[in-house]
Amino acid sequence: MARRAREDLRAEALDVAxxxxxxxxxxxxxxxELATRTGVSRQTLYSEFGDRAGVASALVLRATDGFLSRMEAALVGADDLYAAWSATVGAALSEAGENPLVKALLTGEAELFGADSGPMVDAAVERAVVNLARHWPDLDPADVALAAETATRLTVSHVVLPRHPPDVVAEQVATVVVRILRRG
Structure with missing residues (x-):
């Protein structure tokens, strides 16, 4: 019960933060201010997060995990590579559009936070590689790595500087990825 209360407090504090x-x-x-808005003592927050940087780190980790989980669910939700990538890019663009913290992390607006998009991009590439290899084991691992890196960077580029509607971007990125993975 104490563990559940601690998890609830942590989640509430992160929501407020x-x-x-x-x-x-x-x-x-x-x-x-976080302690006041959460209704707990500062010492409780210091015990849970360490300091302001610890809260920021926890926020970044939570946002990254949610972003990557949404992408991962889309990627593994289709049997066809094109459909999987189109859904994945669509999910990433939706998450960035709906979650201001994710967008700030991807665009570098959260730089004052001490965070940049590098770790989020690296984690997205890594998860994509693992899931592609698991669901399509016949694909060349070097091509999988190239496709995942390319798709992730193109998607982040669109978040930073949108040039086309998200559905068009999803189709364009899926086309590039499938061509990389089906070459040779």
């Missing part, structure tokens, strides 16, 4: 960051920017995140 995310609201603070999204509405007022990363500099607005203070342990004092």
């Amino acid at each position: 995310e609201q603070m960051v999204v509405s007022d920017g990363p500099r607005a995140l203070s342990m004092r």
Whole structure:
């Protein structure tokens, strides 16, 4: 029961911290204000997160995990490579459009947070490689790595500077990925 209460407190504190960051920017995140808004003591927050940087790290990890889980579910939800990649890119663009923290992390707007898109991009590439290899074991591992890296970077590029509607981008990226994976 104590573990559940601790998990609930952590989730609530992160929800409040995310609201603070999204509405007022990363500099607005203070342990004092977070404690007040969460209804706990600062010491409780320090015990749970360490310090402001610990809260920021927890926010980044949670946002990254949610982003990657949504992409992963889309990737493994289709048997056809084109459909899988189109759905994956669509999911990534939707998550970035719906979640201001994810968008800030991908575009570098969260730089004041001490975070950049590098770890999120690396994790997305890694998960894509693992899932592609698991669901399509006949694909060349070097091609899988190239396709995952290319798709991820093209998707992030669209988040940073959208040039076409998300569905068009999803189709374009899926076309590139399938051509890489089916070459030779």
